[in-house]
């Protein structure tokens with residue numbers, strides 16, 4: 001068995017829109033709207049009920065407790081706190097998170113709270129959402145309300161979950177809410193998301209708030225598909241698009257020069273104002289990393305960034321994502337080397353598979369293998385000096401997987417969406433052993 005360092009943080013993660021439901025007790029969010037657009041979400045699925053966590057949270061937290069999970073990462077729904085996107089607070093919304101925190105405290109489970117996991121109030125979208133610079137002040141105000149209310153009970157705050165997804169999938173490719181397909185909008189939205197992060201960190205420090213604050217980025221390792229110099233260049237561009245465009249401003253206070261040049265055909269960057277980059281680079285206490293898969297690139301003229309995708313020959317999850325755990329250790333080591341050895345948490349890692357219930361059990365060996373290999377990769381990175389302090393499995397429950405609706409199951413706990421029955425999968429019991437041992441049995445590496 002390979003052991004993790006003492007005090008390593010173990011947890012599971014979820015997000016508000018994906019599990020809460022309770023649509024009638026919050027304002028409309030951009031995802032409620034998006035789900036209504038025919039063809040945007042598989043099977044016309046929506047988040048009105050989801051896992052009904054709004055009502056079932058005591059049962060869910062008891063399950064977490066039974067599985068010995070010491071930390072829980074969840075997000076707060078902005079539209080539950082400010083239903084109309086103005087500054088009129090919904091006390092009932094705050095009361096829900098108050099009850100959730102009380103329940104967690106009663107079970108000895110520590111909270112890590114994400115402030116934005118994609119469910120923007122529709123009323124703010126109607127004012128331009130992340131494309132309108134005013135959103136920065138709105139986000140800062142929303143966060144202040146939460147810090148004031150819960151700051152003595154939450155020690156770990158994450159400003160944003162996956163700015164690349166918010167900006168690119170939401171504004172560039174249009175696969176996510178609000179569904180724009182507009183490159184300048186992508187760049188503007190990305191900047192405002194990053195700026196809002198920086199402003200919130202600045203004010204967290206200025207008010208000398210207790211606890212730690214950071215940001216979660218979805219990062220991957222981008223490799224050249226072959227030895228061609230043009231493939232290597234494509235991999236560098238893809239890395240710039242997915243990773244460096246977000247890492248560099250947060251850790252270096254600048255956008256990467258090569259990407260500024262690539263993007264200059266789309267925008268004059270006039271949305272970047274004096275002082276913005278200093279604000280974005282406000283020192284964070286940690287970087288959260290959501291890691292799932294890798295990319296292999298070659299030169300493909302006409303494709304986005306002239307980058308074509310090749311398979312790497314690895315096995316795939318139900319999302320079609322290739323499983324390559326070494327991509328995670330490569331990434332963690334690279335962050336140590338190129339970004340001044342930041343404190344790191346894997347805030348999401350996991351896999352969707354086509355789980356089935358047989359005789360009341362879900363035997364999800366593929367997921368166990370996925371998790372085992374990625375935990376092994378975490379240990380490789382720690383041995384190589386990466387300052388990795390914790391790991392949160394995605395997800396605690398099967399849930400609403402965005403454009404894929406309820407068709408993709410990432411949970412350690414199976415959810416029957418008809419009856420809302422919860423069944424811990426074999427992977428949940430396996431993860432419990434990992435937590436209890438603070439270590440993982442190592443198998444032969446298959447990649």
Ligand code: IFM
Nearest residue numbers: 015162290348394401410
């Ligand atoms: O379900 C999502 C989550 O909301 C953000 N990170 C990736 C997960 C799997 O796609």
